[in-house]
Amino acid sequence: MREKIPLALLIILGLIGLTDRFMPHPGPEALNQYLRDTLLRIISAFALILGLGNLIVRHFNRIKRKEEHWPHSYVLLGSFVLASIIGLFGGVSGELWFPTSIGGFQFDITTIYNKILIPLGASMFSLLAFYMASAAYRSFRARNWLAALLLISAFIVMLGQVPLGAYISPVIPEISQWIMEVPNTAAKRGIELGIILGMLATLLKILTGIERSWLGSGR
Amino acid sequence: MNWERLRNVDRRIIFLAMGLGILIPLLFPVELPVGAQRITTRLFETVDAIDGQKQCLMISSDYTPQTEAENHPMTIALLRHGFTRRIPVLLNALYVEGAPLLADAIDQVMGEFNARATSREDSVIYGRDVVYLGWQPPPIVPILAMGESIAGIYVEDYYGNRTDSLEVMQHIHTYDEVGIVVAITGLAAPLWYVQLAQTKYGVAVGAACTAVCAPDFYPYCATGQISGMMAGMKGAAEYEEMVDEQFALGGRRKATEGMVAQSAAHLVIMAFVILGNISYFASRRKKT
Numbered sequence: 001m002r003e004k005i006p007l008a009l010l011i012i013l014g015l016i017g018l019t020d021r022f023m024p025h026p027g028p029e030a031l032n033q034y035l036r037d038t039l040l041r042i043i044s045a046f047a048l049i050l051g052l053g054n055l056i057v058r059h060f061n062r063i064k065r066k067e068e069h070w071p072h073s074y075v076l077l078g079s080f081v082l083a084s085i086i087g088l089f090g091g092v093s094g095e096l097w098f099p100t101s102i103g104g105f106q107f108d109i110t111t112i113y114n115k116i117l118i119p120l121g122a123s124m125f126s127l128l129a130f131y132m133a134s135a136a137y138r139s140f141r142a143r144n145w146l147a148a149l150l151l152i153s154a155f156i157v158m159l160g161q162v163p164l165g166a167y168i169s170p171v172i173p174e175i176s177q178w179i180m181e182v183p184n185t186a187a188k189r190g191i192e193l194g195i196i197l198g199m200l201a202t203l204l205k206i207l208t209g210i211e212r213s214w215l216g217s218g219r
Numbered sequence: 220m221n222w223e224r225l226r227n228v229d230r231r232i233i234f235l236a237m238g239l240g241i242l243i244p245l246l247f248p249v250e251l252p253v254g255a256q257r258i259t260t261r262l263f264e265t266v267d268a269i270d271g272q273k274q275c276l277m278i279s280s281d282y283t284p285q286t287e288a289e290n291h292p293m294t295i296a297l298l299r300h301g302f303t304r305r306i307p308v309l310l311n312a313l314y315v316e317g318a319p320l321l322a323d324a325i326d327q328v329m330g331e332f333n334a335r336a337t338s339r340e341d342s343v344i345y346g347r348d349v350v351y352l353g354w355q356p357p358p359i360v361p362i363l364a365m366g367e368s369i370a371g372i373y374v375e376d377y378y379g380n381r382t383d384s385l386e387v388m389q390h391i392h393t394y395d396e397v398g399i400v401v402a403i404t405g406l407a408a409p410l411w412y413v414q415l416a417q418t419k420y421g422v423a424v425g426a427a428c429t430a431v432c433a434p435d436f437y438p439y440c441a442t443g444q445i446s447g448m449m450a451g452m453k454g455a456a457e458y459e460e461m462v463d464e465q466f467a468l469g470g471r472r473k474a475t476e477g478m479v480a481q482s483a484a485h486l487v488i489m490a491f492v493i494l495g496n497i498s499y500f501a502s503r504r505k506k507t
Contacts, residue, residue, distance in 0.1 A: 021419075033367070036360055044357045113319055121284030129484055133237045134230045137491040141499050151496075155489055161430060161453050163251035164482035177256055180437055189438045 003215050014207050056080070083112065153179055222502040225494070233491060240487035244479040251479055258440050259457040262401070262425045262447025266297070267465075269398030271306040275391050277400040279408060280321055281313035281358065286405035286429050291320060292455040292474035293403050293427040296462055298328040302343050303466045306398070307387045311352040311361060311373070313408055318354045322377060325351055331470050345378075346385040353377035362411055366394050366420035394422040399446060401425035409436055413444045427454070452477055 013035065020032035059073035087109045089098035094108035101107065142148035159165035160176020205211035269276055278297055282290035301308040310325065312318040329343045336342040343349060352373040355361040364372035369392060370383040382388055390396060400422055402408035409426035416422050423446050426436045430451025439445040449458050455474035463472065 033364075037364060037372070040357065040360060110319070117316075118284040118287060118320075122287055125285040126288070129241070130234045130237050133484075133488045133491055134233045136488055137228070137233055137495045140492045140495065142496055151492070155492075158485045158489060161451060162482040162485050163253050163453075163456075163478050164486065166254045167251055173254060173256070180434065181441065184434050185437045185441050188434060192438060 003212065006215060007209055007212070011207060011209070014203075083109070086112070153183075222498045222505065225498040226502060236491070237484065237487050240483040241480045244483045245477075248476060249479055251482065253453070253456045253460045253475060253478060255457045255461060256450070256454065258448040258450065259454050260447070260461070261440075262427075262449060263300070263458060263461045265399050265423065265425060265446040266300055266306070266401070267304060269304070269306045271304060273390075274396050274398035275307040275309050275387070276301045277397045278308060278310045278321075278403060279313060279400055279412070280310070280317055280403045281408040282320070282403055282405045282429075283314060283316040284320070287320060288477070289429045289452045289455065289474075290403050290405060290427065291324065292452070292459060292472070293449050294321065294324040295328060295473070296449075296455060296458040297401055297403075297427070298324060298349075299331075299466075299468055299470070300458075300462045302328060302332050302348060303462070303468065305348070307347075307391065308349045309352060309369070309387075309391065309397070310350070312354040313358040313361070313411075315354050315356070318377070321351060325349060331468075346380070347387055350382070350385055350387055351377040352382065358408070358411060359415065362415045363419070365397075366416060366422075368393060394420040397422055399423040399425050401427055403427040404432060405429045406432065407435065409445055409448075410439070413439055417444060426450075427458075452481055 016028065016031055016035065019028045056077065059077050061067075062070050062073045063077075086098065086100060086107060090096050090100040090108055091098075092108070093110045094100035094106070100109075100111075140151060140154075142151050156165075156172060157176045157179055159168065160173045160179075165172035165176065202211065206214065266276055276297065278294060280290070280294065298308060300306075310321050312321055325345075329345070329349070332341075332343040352361075352369070353376055355372055361372050370388055373382050376382050376385070394400075394416060400412050400416065402412050402424065404426070405428070409424055409428065412422070412424045417424050424444065425446050425448065426440075427449040428436060428451070430453070433448065433450035433454075436445055436448055436450075440448055449455050452474045456472070456478050459472040459475050462468065
């Protein structure tokens with residue numbers, strides 16, 4: 001039963017999802033619309049609760065077992081509790097009953113978002129440039145002719161993606177665009193087709209019950 | 220020369236060079252001509268061709284603060300373009316984390332236009348010229364449901380107004396009244412629109428993405444499924460310049476301002492790669 005009910009649900013719901021695409025009939029369309037607009041949203045809400053629950057349990061365990069960098073988990077849990085209290089009881093801009101300012105110091109959700117989340121997020125992403133420079137210096141070597149070809153292409157695209165390339169020669173952006181539009185497109189298309197064929201095969205295997213590893217049965 | 224030492228240069232030196240390479244052009248800016256790629260021009264022309272009396276421009280974002288530097292100027296440039304051409308603009312956020320960024324962009328561009336406006340006709344009015352639909356999870360739901368009814372899935376807008384009570388929504392009901400959906404993304408939103416909304420409802424899709432995502436969308440640009448694309452900060456700068464050249468709006472063009480710093484950053488990376496290869500070949504020759 002533990003396998004049969006989820007499998008039956010999957011097959012029925014999967015087939016309903018498919019019929020909407022291939023049978024433009026009001027019946028399946030209405031059913032699909034209900035499943036999408038109502039059921040899917042309820043499941044998403046549960047997924048959110050599940051995700052948050054997992055996050056909290058995982059970090060409690062890290063602290064309990066004193067795993068590597070465990071003090072960071074205190075920061076995460078503390079921020080989580082604080083932001084939740086401010087958001088739930090203080091409102092988005094401090095319009096609810098929970099106080100979100102002390103004198104001129106504001107800490108409502110909008111301020112936290114603008115003054116903490118945006119700079120932190122941008123800083124995290126901008127660090128990539130530094131690590132990329134360091135990684136490229138250490139590993140981007142023309143060890144053979146294929147690697148040399150990759151290196152030359154990378155240089156052309158890097159120059160073509162900034163105004164400096166056109167400043168050096170108007171040909172560089174043209175070659176850069178050609179690389180992106182022809183070899184890159186061909187390679188990407190091949191990869192995409194492979195992925196989609198693989199997805200289709202997996203979908204059919206799951207829908208017909210051949211593939212059941214997602215049920216935890218190991219088959 | 221000690222090639223081994225050069226090969227194992229302290230990464231803090233690389234970080235410092237990179238930091239200076241970015242910082243100096245930002246402190247002492249110089250202008251470089253930006254040019255225009257074909258895909259950016261195609262996006263500009265598609266948006267420009269929208270008949271504002273019948274259709275609107277939809278800006279759909281899934282970007283978060285992490286990619287704000289690249290994606291936010293794209294939103295600003297598209298809003299400027301739409302407002303100048305008097306094309307109604309509808310915006311929605313596919314992820315909650317980025318939702319306030321769109322509100323910020325609307326405030327900024329509305330402020331720019333209304334500061335210059337001399338009459339009600341010239342002004343950009345919320346509800347008449349622009350509507351921010353807000354955020355509805357998960358992304359698949361609004362993407363598909365907007366083909367049936369935009370006001371049906373976004374019952375209230377971001378600010379809590381009933382969507383169907385807004386002036387512009389009286390003639391915009393489904394994707395039929397959307398000239399193009401430009402998905403601004405650090406992930407894969409343009410593909411979701413192509414796979415879900417375009418195949419079913421035939422809506423035109425444009426992409427405005429971070430440079431790292433751009434290679435994924437080129438096959439779709441080649442087939443015409445994606446009508447045009449702003450690829451990375453360079454794409455945003457190109458679009459900003461096209462809008463400015465056509466309509467002489469003025470105002471800050473942050474992507475264009477960032478182009479010199481990005482050029483310098485690319486140069487620093489290339490210089491280090493060249494240096495790394497010289498030291499590699501020199502030390503290899505020494506060994507043999």
